[in-house]
Amino acid sequence: MSSHPFRVADALAVLGAGFAERAVAINAHGDRIGYRQWGERGPVVVLLHGISSSAASWVPCAQVLSRNIRVLAWDAPGYGNSTPLAEAAPRAADYAVRLQAWLAALDVTPDVIVGHSLGALMASAYVAAAPAAMQPKCLLLLNPAQGYGQPGQEDKSRAVQAQRLSTLDQFGIAGMAESRHAHLLRPNATDEERAWVRWNMKRLNDGGYRQAVAMLSGDDIGAYLRKRPASTPAQVACGDVDGITPPQGCEALAKTFGLPFALVPAAGHASYIDAPDAVAGWIEHAVLSQSQNA
Numbered sequence: 150m151s152s153h154p155f156r157v158a159d160a161l162a163v164l165g166a167g168f169a170e171r172a173v174a175i176n177a178h179g180d181r182i183g184y185r186q187w188g189e190r191g192p193v194v195v196l197l198h199g200i201s202s203s204a205a206s207w208v209p210c211a212q213v214l215s216r217n218i219r220v221l222a223w224d225a226p227g228y229g230n231s232t233p234l235a236e237a238a239p240r241a242a243d244y245a246v247r248l249q250a251w252l253a254a255l256d257v258t259p260d261v262i263v264g265h266s267l268g269a270l271m272a273s274a275y276v277a278a279a280p281a282a283m284q285p286k287c288l289l290l291l292n293p294a295q296g297y298g299q300p301g302q303e304d305k306s307r308a309v310q311a312q313r314l315s316t317l318d319q320f321g322i323a324g325m326a327e328s329r330h331a332h333l334l335r336p337n338a339t340d341e342e343r344a345w346v347r348w349n350m351k352r353l354n355d356g357g358y359r360q361a362v363a364m365l366s367g368d369d370i371g372a373y374l375r376k377r378p379a380s381t382p383a384q385v386a387c388g389d390v391d392g393i394t395p396p397q398g399c400e401a402l403a404k405t406f407g408l409p410f411a412l413v414p415a416a417g418h419a420s421y422i423d424a425p426d427a428v429a430g431w432i433e434h435a436v437l438s439q440s441q442n443a
Contacts, residue, residue, distance in 0.1 A: 155422075157345050157348060163208050167215070168222075170205075170230070176250060180250075184224065184251070185221075187219070188219040188220055192217075193258070196210075196263050197262065199265045199268050200294070201353065203352060203353075205222075205349060210428050210429050225244060225361070226244060229352070229354075231247075233354075236360070237359075238363035241368050244270075244364070249283060258283055258285075260286050260439060262285045266418065267361055270294055270364065272290065273373035286439035287436075287439050290370075290384070290385045290386070293370060293402060295370045295371070297365065306366045307366070317362075322350070326351040330343055332393065332417075333346050333419040342422055382439075384435060386428070394418060
């Protein structure tokens with residue numbers, strides 16, 4: 150799909166076929182995780198979406214990856230058909246507990262976990278706490294949201310939360326999708342690409358989004374990365390025209406933790422939609438590197 154211009158109709162056709170929605174119970178309480186899978190064999194790559202998105206949004210990138218890789222993309226708790234978390238103001242560690250339960254329910258150990266934006270916080274929290282047997286061979290942080298929970302960020306945290314919730318209260322999910330979708334992509338994104346982001350945003354759940362806003366406002370990716378096992382390598386990448394998690398901030402995060410950093414050319418915040426081939430290539434390279442080092 151990425152070798153020719155992106156079309157929403159093609160993506161929707163794929164969602165009903167190769168990347169169809171599934172669900173699995175993850176505990177005795179009946180909590181569920183909705184997810185999509187592409188491919189049955191090969192290394193396992195787990196894709197975690199950001200605050201304004203869904204498992205479905207990964208289609209352009211997942212189609213490239215699925216040639217040689219088993220792709221699993223979840224709808225985070227409170228998104229799609231995934232059961233919301235119990236906490237009104239959860240932390241990334243709470244999402245990570247669900248992530249571990251989901252992978253255990255599928256009897257899967259991930260080779261690579263890719264966290265995009267807010268998903269990078271969740272992925273980092275997972276790696277900070279997962280037992281050795283469930284650690285990925287590599288953690289990839291794509292356009293990572295770093296959170297506003299660091300000491301000294303209290304004013305910024307309150308401002309971000311107030312702004313996000315005010316937009317939601319004023320416009321609702323549908324209105325927010327209309328007003329915000331273009332900010333996620335490069336300036337010259339096509340109408341079809343923008344329509345795809347808007348389609349995904351319109352399917353957000355009010356309660357799940359509010360929980361995610363609380364997590365973004367109150368958590369700190371660094372607290373989790375400091376607990377990352379030395380045996381689990383990590384990398385950071387960012388779209389070169391990302392206006393939401395700008396490249397300089399992502400590069401600074403990488404430098405703080407001594408991680409490789411890459412720019413995704415001609416890509417905004419939703420880099421895996423702007424540049425699916427480049428992002429898939431970055432992921433595939435990480436998979437290949439880990440298999441060679443095994």
